[in-house]
Amino acid sequence: MSSLTIDKAGPRRNVKYGSMSRDRAWALRWSYVFLTIFAIFSLLPPVYMLITSLKSSAEISAATNPWWVFHPTLSNYMQLLSSNQFLRFFWNSAVIAVLVVIITMLISIPAAFALARMKFWGSAVLATGVFLTYLIPDSLLFIPLFKMFAMFGDWTGIQLINRWYVLVLIYPTLTVPFCTWIMIGYFASIPKELDEAAIIDGASWFQTLTRIFIPVALPGLIAATIFAFTVSWAQFLYPLVFTTSTDQLVMPVGIITSLVKGDVFNWGQIMTGALLGAAPPLIIYAFLMDYYIAGLTAGATKG
Amino acid sequence: MAEVNLRKVVKRYDDVEAVRGIDLDISDHEFIVLVGPSGCGKSTTLRMIAGLEDITDGDIMIGGDVVNDVPPKDRDIAMVFQNYALYPHMTVAENMSFGLRLKHYPKAEIKARVTEAARLLDITDLIDRKPKQLSGGQRQRVAMGRAIVRNPKVFLFDEPLSNLDAKLRVQMRIEIKKVHQKVRTTTVYVTHDQVEAMTLADRVVVMNKGRIEQIGAPNELYHNPATRFVAGFIGSPAMNFLPCRLEEVGDKLNIRLTDRIAFPLPPRRAAQYKAIPRTDRLLLGIRPEHIAEVRPHAEAGIEPFDAVLDVTEPMGMETLVYFTLEGAQVCGRVNPNAGARDGAPMRLAVDLNNMHLLDETSGVVLGRV
Numbered sequence: 001m002s003s004l005t006i007d008k009a010g011p012r013r014n015v016k017y018g019s020m021s022r023d024r025a026w027a028l029r030w031s032y033v034f035l036t037i038f039a040i041f042s043l044l045p046p047v048y049m050l051i052t053s054l055k056s057s058a059e060i061s062a063a064t065n066p067w068w069v070f071h072p073t074l075s076n077y078m079q080l081l082s083s084n085q086f087l088r089f090f091w092n093s094a095v096i097a098v099l100v101v102i103i104t105m106l107i108s109i110p111a112a113f114a115l116a117r118m119k120f121w122g123s124a125v126l127a128t129g130v131f132l133t134y135l136i137p138d139s140l141l142f143i144p145l146f147k148m149f150a151m152f153g154d155w156t157g158i159q160l161i162n163r164w165y166v167l168v169l170i171y172p173t174l175t176v177p178f179c180t181w182i183m184i185g186y187f188a189s190i191p192k193e194l195d196e197a198a199i200i201d202g203a204s205w206f207q208t209l210t211r212i213f214i215p216v217a218l219p220g221l222i223a224a225t226i227f228a229f230t231v232s233w234a235q236f237l238y239p240l241v242f243t244t245s246t247d248q249l250v251m252p253v254g255i256i257t258s259l260v261k262g263d264v265f266n267w268g269q270i271m272t273g274a275l276l277g278a279a280p281p282l283i284i285y286a287f288l289m290d291y292y293i294a295g296l297t298a299g300a301t302k303g
Numbered sequence: 304m305a306e307v308n309l310r311k312v313v314k315r316y317d318d319v320e321a322v323r324g325i326d327l328d329i330s331d332h333e334f335i336v337l338v339g340p341s342g343c344g345k346s347t348t349l350r351m352i353a354g355l356e357d358i359t360d361g362d363i364m365i366g367g368d369v370v371n372d373v374p375p376k377d378r379d380i381a382m383v384f385q386n387y388a389l390y391p392h393m394t395v396a397e398n399m400s401f402g403l404r405l406k407h408y409p410k411a412e413i414k415a416r417v418t419e420a421a422r423l424l425d426i427t428d429l430i431d432r433k434p435k436q437l438s439g440g441q442r443q444r445v446a447m448g449r450a451i452v453r454n455p456k457v458f459l460f461d462e463p464l465s466n467l468d469a470k471l472r473v474q475m476r477i478e479i480k481k482v483h484q485k486v487r488t489t490t491v492y493v494t495h496d497q498v499e500a501m502t503l504a505d506r507v508v509v510m511n512k513g514r515i516e517q518i519g520a521p522n523e524l525y526h527n528p529a530t531r532f533v534a535g536f537i538g539s540p541a542m543n544f545l546p547c548r549l550e551e552v553g554d555k556l557n558i559r560l561t562d563r564i565a566f567p568l569p570p571r572r573a574a575q576y577k578a579i580p581r582t583d584r585l586l587l588g589i590r591p592e593h594i595a596e597v598r599p600h601a602e603a604g605i606e607p608f609d610a611v612l613d614v615t616e617p618m619g620m621e622t623l624v625y626f627t628l629e630g631a632q633v634c635g636r637v638n639p640n641a642g643a644r645d646g647a648p649m650r651l652a653v654d655l656n657n658m659h660l661l662d663e664t665s666g667v668v669l670g671r672v
Contacts (some may be wrong), residue, residue, distance in 0.1 A: 193388035196355050201402035201449070202376040211401075215392040 046275070053077070053272040060267050076272040086273065088247055089254030092164045093233060094280070096250060099168045100232040101225055104175040108224060111176075112183035113209050117195060127184055134177035142241045145170060149242070164248045167239055171232045178231075179224040186220025187213060222288050230281050251277045305366030305379075305456040305489060306331050307352060312361035314347050314513075321347045323513040324361065334483050334490045338500035339510035339536070346461055348510070349493045353459050354378050366456055378457075381450035385462040387442040389434040389449075395421075396430045399448045413452075420451040423482065440471045447479070451486060460492040464499060476502055497537050501525070509533045526657075531586070531666035534659060540591050540623060543633045546663065547587040549579060558587060558655070561629045569604030569655055575670040576660055588659035588668070591623065594635030596643075597652045604656040615643045624649065 052060060054072045064070060080086045114120075115127045149160045160166040190213060198208045214221065239253045249257065255273040259266045307329040314322040322344040329335045337345040350356040352363055354375035362369050370378050381402075389398050396417050403413045421427045424444045434442055443463055450458055463479070464472045480503055483490055494500055500507045501521040509516040509524065509532070517529040528534035534542045550557045550565070556573040559565040568576065579585070597607045610626040610633075617639060624635045624643045635651055637643050660669045 191386060191388060193384040193386055194390065196353075196375075197382065197384060197388040197449075198390075198401070199355070200353060200375045200380065200382050201453070202405045203401075204376075207405065212390055216390070218392075 046278070049271040049275050052267055053275055055268055057266070057268055076268040077276075080269055080272050080276065085246060085258055086254070089249055089251040089258075090276070092249065092254075093251040093277070096164060096167050096171070097229050097232040097280075100171040100175060101228045103168065103172050104179050104228040105221070105225065107172065107176050108179040108183055109214065109221070110209070111180045112187050113205075113213060115180070116184045116187035118205070127181075130177050130184075131181045134174070134181065138174060138235075138237050141173070142237055145173075145238075146241055161242060162244050162248055164243060164250070166242050167232075167235070167250065170238050170242065171235060174235075175228040175231050179228055182224055182227070183217065183220055186217040190216055226281075226284060226288060229284060233277075233281055306364075307457055307489060307491065308362075308364040309348070309352075310362040310364070312348070312351060312363060313359045314344070314351060314356060315359040321513055322351070325510075325513075325515050327508060327515065327518070329489060329491065331489055332487045334492065334503060334505045335508060336492045336494060336500040336504035336506075337508045337510055338494055338497055339516075341495060342512075343510040344513040345493045345495075345510045349459050349461055349491055352457070352491060353380055353382050379455050380457045380459055381453045381455040382459040382461065383443070383446045383450050383463045385465050387434070387439075387446045387466075389442055389445055391434050394431050394433055395426065395437070395445050395448070398434070398445055399452050402449070402453050416452040416454070417448075420448040423451065423485065424448050424478070439467050440475060443467065443475060444478070447482065451482070454488075456489065458488050458490040458492075460490065460494075462494055463492075464494070465496075472499075479503060497539065501537065507537075509536060511536075527671060528588075528659065529668055529671065531588070531661050531668070534588050534661070534668065538590055540634045542588050542590050542659070543594070543631070544661070545587045545589070545628060545631055545633065547585050547660075548583065549576060549581050549585065551581065558658075558660075560587065564608055564628070566606040566608075566653065566655055572604070572655060572658065575672070579660070579669055584663040585669070586661040586663050588661055589653060590657065591634040591636045593654040593657045594633065594651055595654070596637040596641035597650045601652060602656075605652050605654050607650055607652045609648060610651055611648045612643055612645060615645050624651075 048066070051067060051069055053076050054069045054074070056071065056073050056075060059069075059071055111130070115123050115130070146161070149166060153159050153161060160169070194212060194216070195208050198212045203211065234252065235250075236252045239250045243249055243253065246254070246258065251273070255270060255277065259270045259273065307327075309325055309327040311324045311326060312322060313320070313324050325344075325348065327335075337348060339345050347356060351358050352365075354370065354373065358371055363371060365378055365380070390401060393401065399417050399420060400413045403416065408416075417430070418427070421430055424447060426441060426444050426448060429437060429441060429445070434445070437445065443466075446463070460479075464475050467475060476499060479492075483503075492499075492503060501524075504521055506518060507521055507524050508518050511532050517524060517533045519527075524533060524537050528537065531544065535544070545560055547558050547560050549568075550559050552567070556568045556576065557565045558568055598605075601607070610624075610628070612624050612626050613632075614625045616623040616625075619639070621636045622639045622641070622643050624637055626633055626635070626649075637649075637651070641649075643649055661667065662669055
């Protein structure tokens with residue numbers, strides 16, 4: 001009979017007991033690792049752009065370390081900022097973006113308010129429909145739209161193709177559905193009692209919108225504004241298709257068409273132009289971020 | 304200030320009838336509380352008075368005018384909501400004056416009214432704060448202030464205290480009563496809490512399944528309920544209901560609860576219930592405070608019996624005792640020094656002078672005076 005030894009400590013269990021704080025520390029460490037990787041991944045291109053924008057054409061074409069500037073120069077900046085053409089692109093982009101934001105807000109805010117609050121027949125279907133239109137990519141739409149505007153020009157004699165303001169008409173097809181959609185969400189999150197209180201206080205629908213909903217949903221409005229601005233600022237396909245004359249171009253298209261001549265790429269100025277072009281959205285983000293994050297509805301109701 | 308009258312008011316949502324033809328006359332200065340379980344139609348009724356819900360049928364009158372198709376802002380009413388519904392981006396003063404500013408009142412008058420309401424509600428120090436800087440009780444005061452400054456014909460309260468903790472609720476209840484005593488505006492107040500209803504109301508309207516069960520002063524509802532629903536809803540712990548029947552013993556009338564337990568009815572009650580057929584299935588309704596320990600000098604109509612206690616709940620000023628009688632749980636209230644213990648037998652006495660007799664099938668209280 002074989003002898004049996006009994007382990008007094010009981011059977012060994014292959015389980016590690018971790019404390020909550022250790023778990024949390026572990027999660028934190030890994031999130032830092034991945035965030036760092038992600039930050040490097042997304043920051044490398046702009047850093048490379050900045051480095052290249054500070055180089056002369058000669059240094060760019062010389063086979064030196066691409067990640068270091070040996071003879072920094074601001075000549076690319078000087079040339080672009082003193083070029084009427086570039087300033088024209090910038091101006092066109094700015095005017096279009098501002099007008100598109102205004103048009104988008106004028107349409108989206110009342111639309112979202114109506115769809116979120118005024119219960120009418122088919123409002124839910126309509127709200128979903130608004131969002132579905134956003135899902136149609138612009139690469140599918142640009143040919144029919146071009147045809148439409150060309151026909152419009154033939155019929156009425158009003159030329160819209162190759163005019164910068166045609167973009168003011170086209171961009172809202174991208175911005176209005178999405179902005180309406182996110183604002184429906186913001187408006188729907190406002191407690192119903194708030195508009196009922198306003199209505200009992202004697203406010204009309206319009207006053208309820210302007211004096212209660214817009215101030216309370218300001219973070220949502222700002223998110224929508226940022227979105228509309230960014231979309232119109234960064235659009236490439238539509239301006240490429242609809243505008244051709246140099247004085248009608250917007251920045252993203254203008255940089256490509258004016259700084260790439262045949263197979264000659266003026267890399268220094270392209271990078272400078274792209275950096276300068278990226279500045280306005282960055283500045284807007286920086287200023288509006290606080291509003292964007294602030295939860296303004298706190299205190300309206302319980303909790 | 305004005306009267307409010309409801310005439311056969313009906314509210315139907317698709318195929319659900321939330322309010323089934325209610326008639327209610329609220330006189331000027333009166334404080335009316337609509338009370339009932341959730342889904343009884345009390346909030347819908349209030350919202351119809353406010354104009355936030357259309358009425359399917361019937362008439363609502365405020366100050367003698369039919370307001371069925373009058374929009375809320377022209378009904379001259381003010382409403383206080385359960386979740387306060389303060390405008391989060393406005394200060395307390397701006398919240399309170401919003402309605403007056405919309406109506407373009409002179410600035411001086413707005414200021415005077417806001418100051419007066421703030422003083423009345425003791426929120427003068429908070430006037431420049433935003434709602435998120437206020438506690439729940441303070442927010443509810445501001446919501447009341449917003450109603451008061453408008454000086455409307457009618458105040459409507461939709462469960463205003465339900466979001467507050469128990470202690471604050473008691474305090475605010477007293478505040479609301481004080482405010483009403485000062486401003487005397489006709490008030491319709493909705494709650495599911497029968498204590499709030501009893502303490503605040505001039506008259507309580509008990510609602511159930513879209514109908515009014517009974518309208519009456521708090522004490523009347525308590526002592527003289529019309530139906531089993533009202534009898535069971537008003538009062539805490541709730542009234543006990545025990546199956547029983549009447550039987551004649553000589554020229555006297557007995558109420559028989561079980562084969563073993565039967566009590567002779569006191570003469571006044573016997574006269575009251577004489578006409579009820581002996582064969583009917585009845586319920587004895589008796590409030591817990593009318594089942595107590597046996598006292599040495601019992602009055603007429605107080606009948607002793609023995610029970611084995613299941614559970615006792617010491618409340619400090621009294622002890623609640625629970626026992627089972629023919630499968631029904633019964634609650635009594637005894638003196639804390641009466642020696643009630645879990646699982647122990649106890650000699651109790653029921654006060655039949657305060658009993659109610661109900662028809663088991665219809666739930667109607669019989670022989671009401």
